[in-house]
Amino acid sequence: MSGRAPCVVSLRNLVKRFGATTAVDNVSLDVGEGEFLTFLGSSGSGKTTTLFIVAGFEDPTSGDVLVDGVSILDVPPHLRNIGMVFQRYTLFPHLSVFENVAFPLSVRRKPKAEIEAAVTDVLRLVRLETYADRRPNQLSGGQQQRVALARALVYRPRFLLMDEPLAALDKRLREEIQGEIRRIHQETGVTVLYVTHDQEEALRLSDRIAVFSHGRIEQIGTGSDLYNAPRSAFVGGFIGNSNFISCTVAEGGNDRCAIRMPSGQICAIRGSSPMATGQLVSLMIRPERIGLSTTASQAGPDCAIKVRICEATFLGESVSYKVTTEWGQSLAIREITGKSQDVPLNSGVDAYARWHSADTHIFAT
């Protein structure tokens, strides 16, 4: 984070209940100046509700929202000076692109010349300056969302809320506009709170990601933090691909412990937290951290299990394997082509899946 820099937005123990369901469960976080922070989580995990509380469309059951250190809960939405882009297309259908973007300034009764200059500027920023006279229904979905972004930026709000703005677009367009959003974020330096359920999008855009699950933040950190040091099995499974193996602790310890694989085989692992003997744990290994070889005894990786290749798919830069362990579990392995010494292994072949114990993540279950 940006060190001692003051926080633009701070959520303090935010809770929102709808009857019996708790949509937001004790969420606290700080967003720094110019930061791009993404809420990542599956459907119904409370991302929109959190954003709506910040926008002022919902009141929290308890907790507080601070902007520049001051609570804004008593400020109505139209005075909060926040920009917002929704998932659905929300351009005013009866206004042209220009009038849509001018709307926030016109309701603020800005002089005409100023409005005109600002709208032209921001339309140039989203590269739609030639579309000013069009009606919203004469625009593609991607263009509509860019106009919506322009409308949210034109009055230089304190920060920007974006609730899955690209969810309705197809993949190619989505990637294109992700690039635009990145560029606009860099050019304007605006602070952004972004919501998505697409981990790739989150990784591509964000400075930091808050992983939401059941209304809680499971973990918050940079993309590589979340990928390389997930704090829970949920985060490990949510960000990137992963293999989970249910094991028991054969011999506990503070920093090292011996893990009994389902096959009975023992592996020595360096654990992040103390493990008690007999505890049920789940091991997580990323597919690209596992190597395949036909022999067990080789220098390097210190964990090895016997597997049978089920499926080998050549993907150009890598080969993707699906293998079955002795206990019948299927694992995914991804080997960079050219790195491994042998030719791609064929399905039906027995081999050893090997990895470094340091690449193993251990989660209590």
Next chain:
Amino acid sequence: MESAKAFRVPRRALWRAGAREASPAFLFLFLVFVVPLSSLLLRSVTDPVLGFGNYEHLLSDLTYGRVLLNTFMVATVVTIVTLLLGYPVAWLLVILPTRVSRWMLAIILLSMWTNLVARTYAWLVLFQRTGVINRMLMEIGLIDTPIPLIGNLAGVTIGMTYIMLPFIVFPLQSSLAAIDPAIMQVAAISGARPYQVFFRVLLPLSLNGICAGGLMVFVMALGYYITPALLGGTSTMMLAELIAVQVQSLLNWGLGSAAAFILLAVTLALYALYARGLGLGRIR
């Protein structure tokens, strides 16, 4: 390609097929609408003598002019008042939880389904000099002597407003329900005060419903008969009453027909205006 071609039925053929299916309806309309209407039109320009005498008479005579004025005034006031009263009701129907709004809808419908004459007589009872309304107003000391609510335009307007309310609520409700709430939220977060959200977003987006409902009420009010006949007086006669009197009592078919035709012409003109406005206003 081939199948696409096979599906492209010539327009003429479609027309012909459709016309065959619809011909009973057309015939019915022809018999009960076009024929009598034509004969009425004919009568209006021929009845006592050939020419536009009936129309001249209607438009120049002060008494008839007054009836026309009454008619348009009542229709305009009723339309405006129902719009003002109906808009919030329609809005409530849209934003209230379904359970509550269903009850509201049921109440509105129930009043619509109650016999029109019965409802109008009910107003008669309420509006009398010794009726509930006058007695209540006197009780709370707002007035000393009963105010006349029957036999003048006030009673007619109140009675008609009440009857027309559902006809404005339903079109308004459907056009308000079609507006995405997120559009209002985006307006608010962009800095629009509540009244700005209303005048700049909600109102323009519900203009369709306002026009449709307003036109319906206005046109219905123009030709309304029962309420003005029961609650109004001779000085507040409206066009439909005039037609009835001319035809039933005075057997003056020519003048009655001419009056009916003026009504029809106004209605059609209004409809044309509305259709044109919609065509222009359509966001295409």
